[in-house]
Amino acid sequence: MNCRDALRLLYDVVDDEANESEKNQVQEHLKKCRHCSARYELEMKFKNCVENKGAFSPDCADLQKRILDQLDSVDDTAAGEVGSSPFPFRWIAVSLAAAAAIIVCLTAASALNDFYHVQNDIVPFTKAHIAGLTETHAAVASSDAFDFLYEHIGIRLELPPELSPDNIHSVMIDTIKGIPFGCIQLAGLGDEIVSIFVASKDAYTLPESPCELIRGSKMLVSGCRQCNLVGCEKRGLVFLAVSRNVYQPEQLAELTSYF
Amino acid sequence: MADHEQINLRHRFEREAMPHIDSLMRTARRMTKSENDAEDLVQETMLKAYRFFDKFEEGTNCKAWLFKIMTNIFINNYRSKAKAPQSLTFEDIDDGFLYGQLAKNKDISDPEKEFFSKILDEDVRNAISELPEDFRLVVVLSFLEGFSYQEIADITGLQIGTVKSRLHRGRKLLQKALWDYALRNGFIKEPQK
Numbered sequence: 001m002n003c004r005d006a007l008r009l010l011y012d013v014v015d016d017e018a019n020e021s022e023k024n025q026v027q028e029h030l031k032k033c034r035h036c037s038a039r040y041e042l043e044m045k046f047k048n049c050v051e052n053k054g055a056f057s058p059d060c061a062d063l064q065k066r067i068l069d070q071l072d073s074v075d076d077t078a079a080g081e082v083g084s085s086p087f088p089f090r091w092i093a094v095s096l097a098a099a100a101a102i103i104v105c106l107t108a109a110s111a112l113n114d115f116y117h118v119q120n121d122i123v124p125f126t127k128a129h130i131a132g133l134t135e136t137h138a139a140v141a142s143s144d145a146f147d148f149l150y151e152h153i154g155i156r157l158e159l160p161p162e163l164s165p166d167n168i169h170s171v172m173i174d175t176i177k178g179i180p181f182g183c184i185q186l187a188g189l190g191d192e193i194v195s196i197f198v199a200s201k202d203a204y205t206l207p208e209s210p211c212e213l214i215r216g217s218k219m220l221v222s223g224c225r226q227c228n229l230v231g232c233e234k235r236g237l238v239f240l241a242v243s244r245n246v247y248q249p250e251q252l253a254e255l256t257s258y259f
Numbered sequence: 260m261a262d263h264e265q266i267n268l269r270h271r272f273e274r275e276a277m278p279h280i281d282s283l284m285r286t287a288r289r290m291t292k293s294e295n296d297a298e299d300l301v302q303e304t305m306l307k308a309y310r311f312f313d314k315f316e317e318g319t320n321c322k323a324w325l326f327k328i329m330t331n332i333f334i335n336n337y338r339s340k341a342k343a344p345q346s347l348t349f350e351d352i353d354d355g356f357l358y359g360q361l362a363k364n365k366d367i368s369d370p371e372k373e374f375f376s377k378i379l380d381e382d383v384r385n386a387i388s389e390l391p392e393d394f395r396l397v398v399v400l401s402f403l404e405g406f407s408y409q410e411i412a413d414i415t416g417l418q419i420g421t422v423k424s425r426l427h428r429g430r431k432l433l434q435k436a437l438w439d440y441a442l443r444n445g446f447i448k449e450p451q452k
Contacts, residue, residue: 007354011423011426011427011430015401015408015426016407017407017408038358038362039355039358042357042358042361042371043355043358045371045375046357046375046430046434047402049375049378049383050383050387050398050402050403050433051402051403053378053379053380053382053383053384054380054383054384054387054402054403055285055403056285056380056384057281057285058281058284058285058288060280060281060284060301063280063284063298063301063302064277064280066302067277067280067301067302067305067306068273068277070302070305070306071269071272071305071306071309074306074309074310075265075269
């Protein structure tokens, strides 16, 4: 090994990343080369200096207590949930609350982290599923979904940073009694699908409540007709429908009350 | 999740994850430069980790897993507000900068000893805090937390080659900064050319 090779391995050796054979060869070279061994020694001393003087032990006692308290409240919420739901209800609620400032917001952003971890075994929507829709209808499951919604209902939704376009199961538009409704279905929670319906405030001009309109529409997939559906009647519309009866109406009502 | 599972999870979390909050806090302080932001960042990290702890594979590297979560939160939520436009034209620093400077210093008999004994903890911490953010993160993870190159690559999502080059660059910047402290405090003199 010559000086050039020894210096090439300098930081690998100092940072303990070199393999045994490299370390041995370097050691052999350093025995013979005063210049390189001085350089190695200095770099070692420098590293030790930064490690020893740069580190500090922060006082985390208060922080630790706060974190444990928060874990308690997470546990309490979990204990209050119905059955063994795969759906992280409390996190949806938290993120819906955070999104309240936006007129109509597809959110549940933190909850959607879960989508990355849960096996998505849902069969993707096909055209056949929506063939029965009445008027304007289409389905897209890609990043242009939001442009599509904007074009039809004039509401610009944003993709939450933690949500990948892959989590959008489908986006549908249907005109119910002359008013366009959008439905974004989010997938990934076991066999759970969350549908979020959006429409402009025009939906309030009809005698039926927006909830009734949606329930009567073909946008709710079959099997979902009996599911819990709660509407929020402030700041435009947000509807949250959970397929299956995992969540009780009062839980969904609590969700929407955050707005 | 059934009650007993939740209780087991909680115990496991307290045993495996909670002991790392000091390390997380140390890095958070270096990254956010604000005590409050650092506490928020660590708190957010631990809550997120708890929510996903059932997905964490027991027996794998919990510390690296926590740091990865924290780094992601930092990049998504904290960096934009903390990041001032950085000048990317660093003056070029030679490899072995400190070695060269100390070797040229003929005024004192053992300049290395003088240098390392007089550099204060505070100087080192300030020098780290003043590193540009990209270099600071890898320097902190390597020097202060002892992660390997591969672990740093996993935590930051960088290529291992990028980790090495940032660490190399960070090390040189740190040497230069500490050398400047030494000159400013007068315990070492600018070597004669």
